[in-house]
Amino acid sequence: MELRTLRYFVAVAEELHFGRAAARLHMSQPPLSRAIKRLEADVGALLLARSPAGVTLTPVGRVLLDEARALLDRADLVRDRVSAAAGPATLTVGILGDGTDPGISALAAAHRRGRPGIDIRVRDTDLTDPTCGLRAGLVDVALTRGPFDETALTVRVLRTDPVGAVLRADDPLARRARLRLAELSDRRWFRFPPGTDPAWQSYWHGGSAREGPVVRAVQECLQAVLWNGTVGLAPLGHEPPAELAVVPLVDMAPSRVVAVWNEGDTNPLIRSFVETATAVYRR
Amino acid sequence: MELRTLRYFVAVAEELHFGRAAARLHMSQPPLSRAIKRLEADVGALLLARSPAGVTLTPVGRVLLDEARALLDRADLVRDRVSAAAGPATLTVGILGDGTDPGISALAAAHRRGRPGIDIRVRDTDLTDPTCGLRAGLVDVALTRGPFDETALTVRVLRTDPVGAVLRADDPLARRARLRLAELSDRRWFRFPPGTDPAWQSYWHGGSAREGPVVRAVQECLQAVLWNGTVGLAPLGHEPPAELAVVPLVDMAPSRVVAVWNEGDTNPLIRSFVETATAVYRR
DNA sequence: CGACGCCGATACCCCGTGGGTATCGTTGCA
DNA sequence: TGCAACGATACCCACGGGGTATCGGCGTCG
Known part of the structure; x- marks a missing residue:
C-alpha cells in the first residue's frame, strides 16, 4: 500500500472511469488497472465494482477513498514541513x-x-x-x-542533437538537403578564445583549416556568419532566423x-x- | 517519498547505524544506503550526518523522523480501518x-x-x-x-524439495547415502485409492511394478512402511521418526x-x- | 606506526515490477 | 446483429530495488 498506488486509486475513484483516470495520471489504462487490482489484493477486498455500465465504489472503496485522501494530504504536509525545516x-x-x-x-x-x-x-x-x-x-x-x-x-x-552547418540563407550551399564537412573546408570558421576547453574548441570549429573571427557568444556567432562570411555549426531542431539556414551535416558526431x-x-x-x-x- | 522508503529511514534514524537498520529490515546494507540517499535527493536535504564515529540525525532528519513516524502510524490506521470496513x-x-x-x-x-x-x-x-x-x-x-x-x-x-525413499531404519538400504529407483523396484509400494489424480498417483508410487497396500494419509504411509515392509517416497528436509530413514533418490524429479x-x-x-x-x- | 577492523559507499548483476502497445471479451445500444 | 465503449489480458521493455563483492576512510591496537 504505497502512496503512489493510493494516488492511483483516488484518481480512479474520483473519475469512476479507468481511462480518464489514466489520462489524468499521464499513464495508460492497463498498468492502472493492474495497480488497482494489486491494491485490492493488498487490502484484501474489492474496492471498485466494474460493470460495463460504469465503475462504482464498493463500501470498502468508499472508506479507503476517504482514508487515502487524508493520508495523501498528510504526506504532502510532511513534504512541506521538511522543506520548511530545510530552510531556504x-x-x-x-x-x-x-x-x-x-x-x-x-x-x-x-x-x-x-x-x-x-x-x-x-x-x-x-x-x-x-x-x-x-x-x-x-x-x-x-x-x-x-x-x-x-x-x-x-x-x-x-x-543528443544532430548538428548542422549555419550558412547565410543566400549561400549557394544553403539549399542543399545535407552537407559533408569537407565541402566547407575552404570557408572561414570562427574560433573560441585561447584557453577554451580543447575538446569543445575542436568540436565546434569543424576541424577546418581556415581560421575566422574569435567569438564568445551565440549572437556573435550569428553575426559572424551574417557579416563575415564564415560558417558555424549548430544543433538542429531550433528554427533559425530568416537570414540564416541550417543544413544537416552527415559526418558530424551529434551533440x-x-x-x-x-x-x-x-x-x-x-x-x-x-x-x-x-x-x-x-x- | 513512498512509505517503504520512510520505513527505511525510520529504521536507520532509530538505529543510527546502517548495518543494524538493514538487519532489522531484513535486507542488506547497500540498497538501504542507496534508498536513503535517494530520499535525501527527493526531499532536497541531508537527513543523516555520516561520520566514521557514527551516524547522527541532522535537524532536517529529526523533523522528518517525527513526521514519518506519524505518517506511518496513520497509514497503519488506514489499513485497519479498511480491514474493519471490509468486515469479517x-x-x-x-x-x-x-x-x-x-x-x-x-x-x-x-x-x-x-x-x-x-x-x-x-x-x-x-x-x-x-x-x-x-x-x-x-x-x-x-x-x-x-x-x-x-x-x-x-x-x-x-x-522444490528433492525426494527420498522412506525405509525402515533397519532396512539394509537405509544406510546408503543415496539410491536409485531401480534398486527399489522389487519392493512393495503403497498406492492411493482408485480415482486419485493420475499424475499424483504415478509420481508417488515411484513407477514400480509390485503393488502394496492402499493408503490415504501420511500416518498410513508410515505405518505401511513400518509394518508392511513397503517403501514410500517423501520430500527431504523433515526429520523422520526414529524408526524410519529417508534416503535421497538421485533419479526422482524433485517435488x-x-x-x-x-x-x-x-x-x-x-x-x-x-x-x-x-x-x-x-x- | 603499520596492520587490522569497522562501516558506509560504490560497482556490478539480476530479477521483479511498472510502464508501454496491441488485442480481447463483454455488454449495452442502435 | 453489428458496433462502440471500456476494462481485462497478453506481451514487451526498461528501470529500480534487491543481492554480493569490494573499496575507502578512519579509528584502534599490538
Whole structure:
C-alpha cells in the first residue's frame, strides 16, 4: 500500500472511469488497472465494482477513498514541513549561451513547482566555458553541451542533437538537403578564445583549416556568419532566423545535451534537479 | 517519498547505524544506503550526518523522523480501518496430509498478523486429493504438492524439495547415502485409492511394478512402511521418526510445493495470501 | 606506526515490477 | 446483429530495488 498506488486509486475513484483516470495520471489504462487490482489484493477486498455500465465504489472503496485522501494530504504536509525545516536553499544552475535553449526556463519552472522553497539561480554564461563555471565553484550544476574535458565531473546525457552547418540563407550551399564537412573546408570558421576547453574548441570549429573571427557568444556567432562570411555549426531542431539556414551535416558526431556536476558533490539538490531534468527532457 | 522508503529511514534514524537498520529490515546494507540517499535527493536535504564515529540525525532528519513516524502510524490506521470496513472475511485454505508441514501454521499466523480481521480456515485433507477440494469449491486456495492435473487451476511454485525413499531404519538400504529407483523396484509400494489424480498417483508410487497396500494419509504411509515392509517416497528436509530413514533418490524429479487456486477466481484474499506464502517460503 | 577492523559507499548483476502497445471479451445500444 | 465503449489480458521493455563483492576512510591496537 504505497502512496503512489493510493494516488492511483483516488484518481480512479474520483473519475469512476479507468481511462480518464489514466489520462489524468499521464499513464495508460492497463498498468492502472493492474495497480488497482494489486491494491485490492493488498487490502484484501474489492474496492471498485466494474460493470460495463460504469465503475462504482464498493463500501470498502468508499472508506479507503476517504482514508487515502487524508493520508495523501498528510504526506504532502510532511513534504512541506521538511522543506520548511530545510530552510531556504539555493541551487545555482549554469546554462550555456544566452539562454537560447527554450527548454531551460521550463525546466527551472518544473523544478520550482515540485520543490517550492528552493531558490534556483540561473547563471547564463558565454560559449567559452562549456562547464559554465562548474570547476570554479560558481555553479552547482551545469546544463550544457558536450564535448568537454570530463575529468572530475559527472555527466548525465539528457538528449543528443544532430548538428548542422549555419550558412547565410543566400549561400549557394544553403539549399542543399545535407552537407559533408569537407565541402566547407575552404570557408572561414570562427574560433573560441585561447584557453577554451580543447575538446569543445575542436568540436565546434569543424576541424577546418581556415581560421575566422574569435567569438564568445551565440549572437556573435550569428553575426559572424551574417557579416563575415564564415560558417558555424549548430544543433538542429531550433528554427533559425530568416537570414540564416541550417543544413544537416552527415559526418558530424551529434551533440549531446548534458547535465554536469562536480564529481563527489553530495548536495542532494543536485541529484533532485538532475532527475527532473531527465524527466523533462525525456518527453 | 513512498512509505517503504520512510520505513527505511525510520529504521536507520532509530538505529543510527546502517548495518543494524538493514538487519532489522531484513535486507542488506547497500540498497538501504542507496534508498536513503535517494530520499535525501527527493526531499532536497541531508537527513543523516555520516561520520566514521557514527551516524547522527541532522535537524532536517529529526523533523522528518517525527513526521514519518506519524505518517506511518496513520497509514497503519488506514489499513485497519479498511480491514474493519471490509468486515469479517474468511479464506479457506486447503493443506495436504495431516498438517505435517510445520511451515503451514507459521504461514497462517503470518498472514493473520499482516491482515487481522480475516478468518483463515484451514482444511486439512488426506492424500487422495492433491488439490484439497479446490475443484469442489470446498477450499479457496490449496497449499499442496505437485504433480497433479492443472487444468483450470493457477499454480504458484513456492519451493522444490528433492525426494527420498522412506525405509525402515533397519532396512539394509537405509544406510546408503543415496539410491536409485531401480534398486527399489522389487519392493512393495503403497498406492492411493482408485480415482486419485493420475499424475499424483504415478509420481508417488515411484513407477514400480509390485503393488502394496492402499493408503490415504501420511500416518498410513508410515505405518505401511513400518509394518508392511513397503517403501514410500517423501520430500527431504523433515526429520523422520526414529524408526524410519529417508534416503535421497538421485533419479526422482524433485517435488514442488505450490499454492493453487481456481483459475479466474477474483477473490483478492487469494492473491494476498499467496503473496505472503511466497514471502514466507522464500527465506 | 603499520596492520587490522569497522562501516558506509560504490560497482556490478539480476530479477521483479511498472510502464508501454496491441488485442480481447463483454455488454449495452442502435 | 453489428458496433462502440471500456476494462481485462497478453506481451514487451526498461528501470529500480534487491543481492554480493569490494573499496575507502578512519579509528584502534599490538
